[in-house]
Amino acid sequence: MRGELEAGLSALALDPALAAPLLDYLALLARWNRTYNLTAVRDPHEMVGKHLLDSLAMHRYVEPLAARGGALADLGTGAGLPGIPLALVKPGLRVTLVESNGKKARFMREALRQLGLKDARVAESRIEAFAEPGAYDAITARALATLPLILELGGHLLKPGGVLLAMKGVRPDEEIAALPEGWEVRAVEPMAVPGLAAERHMVVVGRVGEG
Template identity: 70%
Template sequence: MNPLTHLLPELESGLSALGLPPRPLADRLLDYLALLDRWNKTYNLTAVREPREMLAKHLLDSLSMWPHVAPGKLADLGTGPGLPGIPLALAVPGLQVTLVESISKKTRFLREVVRQLGLDNVRVLDSRAEAVAEPGAYDQITARAMDTLAGILAVGGHLLAPGGRLLAMKGQRPDAEIAALPPGWRVESVQALTVPGLEGDRHLVTVTRDPAEAA
């Protein structure tokens, strides 16, 4: 039995608030959370220690971007313990997720999650983002707390297919980062996100190649 079953009502309520069907998604997410909690005690995969806090700060925060994620191939750069990639892989039908992480204890955990949860739409790459030799292979890349917009594009922009999008999760609206975007890129949208159980600003910045620059 999952030791975190007591969190199920809170998780289901959060999923409903985000417009996601709670079942069977909540059970799958709770299985992931239980694995993360257990491994975290030994391997220190995340600074968030309490499962209830992980529920809001990790699971629901990651899933707040789901309406803006399209089916197809997504690379989650610097995914850490699988955030937001694993929650999105569970929640978005037709999404193929590649988890890119260079810290070996985290990739070991990610492979165990893929094995135990039977995630046939998730693969794990033990690599730095800039070393992934798959140019143009992805419809979307994402990074939750990795770098500035320009920094993410510097290490991962090569992975995007023509017309592909960077989906960058940020706290406050990052106007300075937007102004510092490198030539050839433009902001498609900036969406304010609401995360059940969390206060403070959250934004999703979508960046694409600039057609004028490409021409």
């Protein structure tokens, strides 16, 4: 697993030395998953590509945020994906992991404690009820919902100039066409995930007039 992860990190232009803390997170996830069913992916080898590298494929989109100590809310994060891997590879990025499921929230709190992630925290809340309006430079969601629904649930969290960084599979043209009034697409870019043949796209959405 280490070799596969190090090769994947290199392919993503990340330091292969980051494999160590990422594997610590993976080991914790695999252990808890046996009891609490946190993720449908059971095999730790599969988790390297489908969870870690898939999450980290978006790292360059949060690089400017990390450089200035910006805040990212990871909505419906589940077991902490992509938020925990991003927090591990981007020191300075302030990550809030928003998740309503109590078991998953407990796992993430333990993971943050064991991994020493001081700039990340867990918000055990439904997204629409999370009362930190205008507090975030960016929100992200991985396999959560359609673009319009993500904005409906979590758009209130973005500060002026803030953006949604939505991780999608195939290019979601129908979802883009259905964006609510006041929102516009800034970019749709293909992402390559090492070891995964599946299509991936990053969709960047912001408020009209703020781009």
